[in-house]
Amino acid sequence: MVKTYKCFIGGQWVEAAGRDWIEVENPATGEVFARVPDCGTEDAARAVEAAETARASWALLPPVERADYLYRICDGLRRERDHFAKLLVLEQGKTLDEAGFEVDDTIRYMSYAAEAARRIQGEILPADAPGEQLFIFRVPYGVTLGICAYNYPLALIGRKLGPALVAGNVMILKPHEATPITGSEFCRIVEEAGLPPGVVNLVTGTGAALGTALVENPLTRMISVTGSIRAGQAIARSAAKNLAALSLELGGNAPFIVLKDADIDAAVEAAVVARFANAGQVCICNESVLVEESVADEFTEKLLERAASVKLGDPMRNEGVGPVTTHASVERIDALVKASIAQGAELAFGGERGSGSFAKGHWYEPTVLLNAEASMKTVADEIFGPVLPIVRIGGYEEALSIANSRPDGLSAYLWTRDSSIFMDAVKRLETGTIFLNKGIVGYVNGFHNGHKLSGLGGEDGTHGLEGYMQKRTVYMAY
Known part of the structure; x- marks a missing residue:
């Protein structure tokens, strides 16, 4: 049975003005x-108008009252954890455990944002003249827009909405068209939490x-985007019309650098886990x-030996790696692999779309390529799928040259026991996040940002919260 959802605008569930619909597929079956x-x-105009109507009164609430609404949303998610996990499997394809x-x-993410309600700080500075005082306040932008990618349909909402709301903004959410169901169900939790109409749309x-x-x-004054570099560039061009503030968390091409003194066993485990998590659909x-x-x-x-144990499997039963989310992703991944093999890469295993019980849906086998080179498509381009090419290098300087020659710079991994190389990499590796002898991870009190074409601004932690506020300077004579 095909279930019909509606949009959430101004506290009401509504259809599109044109009465048009998008069909949502289960990536495991294609159904x-x-x-x-x-x-x-x-519909966009209606959503912005609803947000603008709610903006002023929401901004005037004390931050701790805004935080209370976030805690209620978190309570709703806890109550329905299993329901939302199964929704994520159904529309995105990750395993039930990952979901x-x-x-x-x-x-x-949302609890951390709520806890920050008492940590929104301004500044009091001395004035240059007697009988005067200088203040700098942090104030909300107003109407904000959260554009989410398909790889983490729910977490990206929490990552954006939590700090936006506690800072005093209202937000319009725009999920990816392949994974809109979790967002719609999330807004049901918002409705049950009693947020004023128009605060979340x-x-x-x-x-x-x-x-x-x-x-x-x-009326849109700040835009937070998680998506591809191409999408981020297009949004930046459009946002320039009104000089709206931007936070762009875009694509990356993270190298996993293993030097001769590395803990090989630990590095192998970290490389396999990071590459095949969420079918390789993780930006870092x-x-x-x-x-x-x-x-x-x-x-x-x-x-x-370790990667050979990674198999395709029913994601709802945690039996193995699930499908990639969209058919277009399968087409792109397959084209990149074929191009690299044509360039001379050796296929160790994988390299095929799903077959047999995995013939339907958007499946691609876990794949390892040997004898890859930096110029090959699977190395030079972001794969965003379960494919891992291995490149042999002469040493640290060559790895640094390959990494820094890329136009993006979201994350990188470095495995070595040499502390001088640690410190050199911190200064010279042109990327927003570095994992030193560490597998993939993301803490809510860190900062998730990219350098170069991987974005502007960032998310998480105190710096992420700061991105949802602008400064207001007050010169006061008394």
């Missing part, structure tokens, strides 16, 4: 299980028309391994 409104410019962790992460849709209408509306995943020649044979042998 349509739900449909959502395909909104357009009129449960995503629900937990969403609660952590959700519109669903495809195409540039909806996104452009939301971004270019003069290791996209390629750069391993020093003197330990390359040992590392490769152990990695192949």
Whole structure:
């Protein structure tokens, strides 16, 4: 049975003005299980108007009162943890265990934001003249827009909405068209938590028309985006029309650098876990391994043995790696792998779409490529799928050159016991996050940001909260 959802605008559940619909597929089977409104410019205008109506009164609430609403949303997510986990499996394809962790992460993001209600700080500075005082206040932007990618449909909402609301903003959520169901169900929790109408709104849709209408509306003052570099560049161009503030968390191509003195066993485990988590659809995943020649044979042998245990499986039963989320992703991944093999890479295993019981849906086998080179498509481009190419390097300087020559810079992994290389990498590795002898992780009190084409601004921690506030300076004579 196909379930029909609606948009959430001004506290009301509404259809798109044009009465058009988007079908939502289960990536494991390719079957349509739900449909959502395909909104357009009129719906975007309604959402912005509803947010603007709620803006002033929400901003005047004390931050601790705004935080209380976030805690209520977290309570609702806890009560329905299993329900939301199964929704994530159904629409995104991650395993049930990974989906449960995503629900937990969403609660952590929003709880952390709520706890920051008493840590919103201004500044009191001395004036240059007697009988005067200088203040700098942090104030909300007003109407904000949260545009979410498909790899973490719920966590990205919590990551954006929590700090936006506690800072005094209102927000319009725009989920990816492939994964809108979790967002719609999330707004049901928002409704049950009793938030004032218009503080949180959700519109669903495809195409540039909806996104452009939301971004270019003069009432939209801040835009937070998680998505591809191409999408971020397009949004930045549109946002320039009204000089709206931007936080862009965009794509990356993280190298996993293994030097000759690394803990090989630990590095192998970290490389496999990071690459195949969520079917490789994590922006800070290791996209390629750069391993020093003197330990390359040992590392490769152990990695192949460990990675061979990673199989496709029913994500609802935690039986193995699930599907990638969209058919377009399968097409792109397959094209990258074929291009690299044509360039001379050796296929160790995988390299095929799903077959047999995995013939339907959006499946791609866990894949390892040997004898890859930095110029090959699977190394040079972001794969965003379960494919790991291995490149042999001469040493640290070559790895640094390969990493820094890329136009993006979201994350990188470095495995070595040499503390001088640690410190050199901190200064010279051009990326927003560095994992030193550490596997993939993300803490709510860290800061998730990219350098170069991987974005502007960032999310999480005190710096992420800061991104949802602008400064107001007051010169006072008394």
